[in-house]
Amino acid sequence: MRIFSGNANRPLAEKIATYINQPLGDVTIGRFPDGEVFVKYIENLRGKDVYIIQPTCKPPNENLMELLIMMDAARRASAARITAVMPFFGYARQDRKDQPRVPITAKLVANLLVAAGANRLLTMDLHSQQIQGFFDIPVDHLFASPVIVKYLREKKNFSKLVIVAPDTGGLKMAHGYSTMMNAGLAIVAKQRKTATEIDVLNMVGDVEGCEAVLVDDLTSTAGTLCAAAQMCKDHGAKSVMAAVTHAMVTDEGLERLKNSPIDELVTTDSVPRNAWKGMNVTVLSVADLLGEAILRIHNDQSVTSLFKV
Ligand code: R5P
Numbered sequence: 001m002r003i004f005s006g007n008a009n010r011p012l013a014e015k016i017a018t019y020i021n022q023p024l025g026d027v028t029i030g031r032f033p034d035g036e037v038f039v040k041y042i043e044n045l046r047g048k049d050v051y052i053i054q055p056t057c058k059p060p061n062e063n064l065m066e067l068l069i070m071m072d073a074a075r076r077a078s079a080a081r082i083t084a085v086m087p088f089f090g091y092a093r094q095d096r097k098d099q100p101r102v103p104i105t106a107k108l109v110a111n112l113l114v115a116a117g118a119n120r121l122l123t124m125d126l127h128s129q130q131i132q133g134f135f136d137i138p139v140d141h142l143f144a145s146p147v148i149v150k151y152l153r154e155k156k157n158f159s160k161l162v163i164v165a166p167d168t169g170g171l172k173m174a175h176g177y178s179t180m181m182n183a184g185l186a187i188v189a190k191q192r193k194t195a196t197e198i199d200v201l202n203m204v205g206d207v208e209g210c211e212a213v214l215v216d217d218l219t220s221t222a223g224t225l226c227a228a229a230q231m232c233k234d235h236g237a238k239s240v241m242a243a244v245t246h247a248m249v250t251d252e253g254l255e256r257l258k259n260s261p262i263d264e265l266v267t268t269d270s271v272p273r274n275a276w277k278g279m280n281v282t283v284l285s286v287a288d289l290l291g292e293a294i295l296r297i298h299n300d301q302s303v304t305s306l307f308k309v
Helices: 010-020 060-076 105-116 129-134 145-155 168-181 223-234 251-258 287-298
Strands: 002-005 027-031 037-041 049-053 081-086 120-124 139-142 161-165 184-192 198-204 211-219 239-247 262-268 281-284
Touching: 002 010, 010 049, 010 287, 027 060, 037 060, 049 060, 049 287, 060 081, 060 105, 081 287, 105 129, 120 287, 129 139, 139 287, 145 168, 145 239, 145 262, 145 281, 161 168, 168 184, 168 211, 184 223, 198 223, 211 223, 223 239, 223 251, 223 262
Parallel strands: 002 049, 049 081, 081 120, 120 139, 161 184, 161 211, 211 239, 239 262, 262 281
Antiparallel strands: 027 037, 184 198
């Protein structure tokens, strides 16, 4: 087995390598003067089980192209199997044709990955689980919830906890957390006005006097989280915190979060760390989870059993 990292999140890849007890593989990833990507593996890959770690977070196009070119080079170097390890799968929100004349970019990305040589995909908290069906290769889909739930259980002393989905699409995820935490469940019905503006419509469920924990797969402008947090407060929640797997918060989003009722954001290192100045943020590592999944895939062992909390 050999594991390699692109440039998207090298600190995470190094932690995964430490867990696996194997150094990251030797590869040169450069740029030609015009910005084109150049990749060269320095070691022999013939017959190897190759894992390429590259979340397609910001800048998504650069990171995706780097991953595609790394896979192409590995395939042409006769690797036996190539697994794209994408702790964050970018473009996942474009997963359906919800307006006339728009693309399904998540499907395009799936096609590109396979065309470039991916034999399997290892990813985490996809925006929607149906994206697995865009692939005709095996997809191992991990959840960050075991890591986040462990933190919530060990570090927080909730008296009346309610898990809140900040939109209807997040219901399945929120239901999973509420089951694991033995907590109540509520949903905020959201409507997006523009890419950066949210209209909150209503709340289903009771949060009065509760410690509300909003859970979501990702946050970017933080519009969804902050609107839902305000809704929780307006409905009498005692406190509000948020647990989000992939936090790629814009500057505008950070300002929003700071001015919101959210008193703590818990997230993971699936994507590089934001500059969280002025915000109470806890970053948990998913490196061991990903490392364990890689070991199990390599050894043909069950990956599902990792999700038992
Ligand atoms: C949407 O359905 C996702 O699960 C997130 O809630 C959303 O994409 C977050 O985006 P933003 O932080 O920009 O509101």
